[in-house]
Amino acid sequence: MSHLLEVKDLEVKFALRFGDLTAIDGVSFTLDKRERLGIVGESGAGKSVTGFAIINLLSKPGYISAGKILFEGQELNQFSEEEIRKIRGNRISMIFQDPMMTLNPVLTISTQMVETVLAHHNMSKSDALDLALEKLKKVYIPSPEKRLDQYPHECSGGMRQRIVIAIALLTNPSLIIADEPSTALDVTIQAGIMDLLLELCETEDMGLILITHDLAVVSEVTEKIVVMYAGKIVEAGSTEAIIHDPKHPYTQGLIKALPGSLQPGSRLYQIPGMMPNLTSIPRGCAFHPRCTISDTICRKEAPPLISVSDHDRMVACHLVK
Amino acid sequence: MKNTNGLLTVKNLVKHFDISGGLLDQLAIEKGHIVRKRTTVKALNTVSLSILPRENLGVVGESGCGKSTLARAILGLYPPNSGEIYYKDKRIDNLTAKEMLPYRKRMQMIFQDPYASLNPRMTVKKTLEEPAFFHNKSITAQDAEDKVAEVMQQVGVDPQWASRYPHEFSGGQRQRISIARALIVDPEFVVADEPVSALDVSIQAQILNLLMDAQEKRGLTYMLITHDLSVVEHVSTRVAVMYLGTICEMAPTKQLFESPRHPYTQALLTAIPKLSRKKTKHIKLKGEVPTPINLPSGCIFHGRCLYANKRCINEIPRLIRMDSGATVACHGVEEGRL
Numbered sequence: 258m259s260h261l262l263e264v265k266d267l268e269v270k271f272a273l274r275f276g277d278l279t280a281i282d283g284v285s286f287t288l289d290k291r292e293r294l295g296i297v298g299e300s301g302a303g304k305s306v307t308g309f310a311i312i313n314l315l316s317k318p319g320y321i322s323a324g325k326i327l328f329e330g331q332e333l334n335q336f337s338e339e340e341i342r343k344i345r346g347n348r349i350s351m352i353f354q355d356p357m358m359t360l361n362p363v364l365t366i367s368t369q370m371v372e373t374v375l376a377h378h379n380m381s382k383s384d385a386l387d388l389a390l391e392k393l394k395k396v397y398i399p400s401p402e403k404r405l406d407q408y409p410h411e412c413s414g415g416m417r418q419r420i421v422i423a424i425a426l427l428t429n430p431s432l433i434i435a436d437e438p439s440t441a442l443d444v445t446i447q448a449g450i451m452d453l454l455l456e457l458c459e460t461e462d463m464g465l466i467l468i469t470h471d472l473a474v475v476s477e478v479t480e481k482i483v484v485m486y487a488g489k490i491v492e493a494g495s496t497e498a499i500i501h502d503p504k505h506p507y508t509q510g511l512i513k514a515l516p517g518s519l520q521p522g523s524r525l526y527q528i529p530g531m532m533p534n535l536t537s538i539p540r541g542c543a544f545h546p547r548c549t550i551s552d553t554i555c556r557k558e559a560p561p562l563i564s565v566s567d568h569d570r571m572v573a574c575h576l577v578k
Numbered sequence: 579m580k581n582t583n584g585l586l587t588v589k590n591l592v593k594h595f596d597i598s599g600g601l602l603d604q605l606a607i608e609k610g611h612i613v614r615k616r617t618t619v620k621a622l623n624t625v626s627l628s629i630l631p632r633e634n635l636g637v638v639g640e641s642g643c644g645k646s647t648l649a650r651a652i653l654g655l656y657p658p659n660s661g662e663i664y665y666k667d668k669r670i671d672n673l674t675a676k677e678m679l680p681y682r683k684r685m686q687m688i689f690q691d692p693y694a695s696l697n698p699r700m701t702v703k704k705t706l707e708e709p710a711f712f713h714n715k716s717i718t719a720q721d722a723e724d725k726v727a728e729v730m731q732q733v734g735v736d737p738q739w740a741s742r743y744p745h746e747f748s749g750g751q752r753q754r755i756s757i758a759r760a761l762i763v764d765p766e767f768v769v770a771d772e773p774v775s776a777l778d779v780s781i782q783a784q785i786l787n788l789l790m791d792a793q794e795k796r797g798l799t800y801m802l803i804t805h806d807l808s809v810v811e812h813v814s815t816r817v818a819v820m821y822l823g824t825i826c827e828m829a830p831t832k833q834l835f836e837s838p839r840h841p842y843t844q845a846l847l848t849a850i851p852k853l854s855r856k857k858t859k860h861i862k863l864k865g866e867v868p869t870p871i872n873l874p875s876g877c878i879f880h881g882r883c884l885y886a887n888k889r890c891i892n893e894i895p896r897l898i899r900m901d902s903g904a905t906v907a908c909h910g911v912e913e914g915r916l
Contacts, residue, residue: 299780413866414641443640443641444640444807444846444849444850444851445846445849445863448848448851449860470778471779471851473808473851473852477851511779514780515783515808515853516809516811517811517852521811521831527784531781532778
């Protein structure tokens with residue numbers, strides 16, 4: 258069976274004066290049609306870079322140094338800029354964190370939406386406008402006709418993010434990559450945006466990659482999770498399994514560190530130290546200096562990502578059997 | 579009225595911001611006449627609350643609900659339009675800057691963004707020494723240095739790094755330093771405005787633990803402002819829920835999370851993402867938060883409330899103390915129909 262998206266041994270490097278810096282090191286995962294995947298990790302783990310790499314949006318000095326990205330059977334990383342443009346924003350849409358930054362402040366909503374449609378489809382302007390209206394209705398924007406003539410600053414943060422989602426939907430993509438889509442929003446607005454994404458994946462036949470630092474959000478929306486640390490996948494599996502039975506010490510720490518899982522007022526579990534800088538990733542397992550159970554082997558050898566217990570479960574830890 | 583038990587008491591606090599700009603900005607033409615119009619943001623509308631000693635009061639609400647304005651007004655950073663603020667028994671909102679000085683030492687603040695709240699041109703030592711010298715003119719250089727080392731140790735930053743600049747630290751360490759800056763004058767009351775919102779999960783846990791430890795060791799009283807309800811649930815003893823510049827519900831944490839009374843609190847609580855595969859049903863509110871420039875009549879929440887009736891549109895609900903100990907501002911709860 259062919260997957261919607263297959264990322265195979267992806268390696269992303271940044272060419273710097275003093276040599277290449279490895280930001281993503283051998284990341285592999287697959288996504289089927291209509292499947293929802295969460296990429297979780299803290300800042301600097303490489304989640305966003307992974308998202309950018311998929312649609313070839315890495316800005317210099319970043320580049321894909323190895324690996325394959327297969328989307329609907331096509332090898333995206335071999336595409337020229339011209340060819341990737343037919344995929345990006347068309348078959349694969351992206352939603353970013355800050356809707357104020359992604360919308361152009363000096364263009365009306367309708368101009369931006371029509372522009373997107375016309376960039377990918379050959380249709381009349383009035384047809385494009387109808388399509389824009391239809392998508393705005395889909396994301397539950399009240400009085401969408403009025404919104405079309407407004408500028409981004411006239412809309413609230415949640416409304417803007419809905420508009421961004423509507424723009425992403427214009428071309429009927431089969432995959433949406435959402436990079437921290439609700440981080441800048443209030444909880445009530447976030448809940449609405451997440452409900453909307455979930456609903457759209459089902460009604461519009463889309464796959465979703467949700468990139469976020471928030472395990473709780475991911476657990477409500479996705480079916481499977483990839484946990485990243487210092488450019489590598491440390492654990493992958495079904496959302497259910499990862500949330501209820503985390504195997505990797507880092508995943509366990511992340512879950513235990515969340516307030517809400519413990520008795521109120523008790524000390525929160527804290528992972529000692531912090532995520533290493535890319536220039537000084539520790540030898541062996543990158544997590545070993547922060548790990549409570551690390552052993553001599555952890556300091557020497559990087560653990561491979563191997564499957565454990567059930568079929569879908571992958572863990573990169575020497576000490577997890 | 580005496581405020582016998584509260585460390586800090588706020589009574590009917592009102593803060594409006596005039597954003598009408600210059601004279602020319604204010605002029606408008608109406609029915610052929612030139613009229614002058616003023617625009618005010620009504621950030622706080624008769625807010626009353628009392629914070630008990632050694633309590634951790636969480637203040638939650640969405641952006642723009644006035645939680646930060648409340649904190650800043652309490653600390654005297656914004657002069658209130660009306661209302662009274664008492665520290666223990668002393669009214670502090672009408673003091674001169676000089677009279678206020680001893681209270682500034684007792685009340686400190688921790689800000690959200692440790693990248694913005696630390697002066698990039700000052701070393702950690704200078705940053706920490708400044709308040710120590712400012713509030714204690716007689717302190718010797720050696721004493722100040724010892725104090726800096728002691729506080730740095732307490733917040734978990736190696737005192738050897740005192741000569742470094744903020745950019746040499748990570749976000750979590752910077753937040754530790756800004757906590758140290760608040761603690762160095764030995765305050766009694768600390769306002770933490772979104773202290774962990776800018777931090778990663780694992781770092782967030784470290785900072786929350788640090789805040790809880792400091793409270794235990796120093797007997798601090800906190801006002802914790804955050805939009806993250808799970809943080810409040812974990813560390814606060816009592817919670818005040820704000821909406822558009824008013825408090826709509828205030829209750830002990832456990833009670834608020836177990837049986838929220840106000841319809842807004844109920845909606846807010848269902849919106850918290852929870853670590854579970856089971857999808858919680860979010861209560862969907864109608865529309866969006868109205869602008870604080872034109873406040874709705876009556877209950878400010880009525881436009882989005884599922885249970886609003888005519889009375890809610892016309893009459894402003896008062897905060898009413900329930901038998902359970904919670905205070906709720908809702909006609910529906912008062913009438914017993916909710």
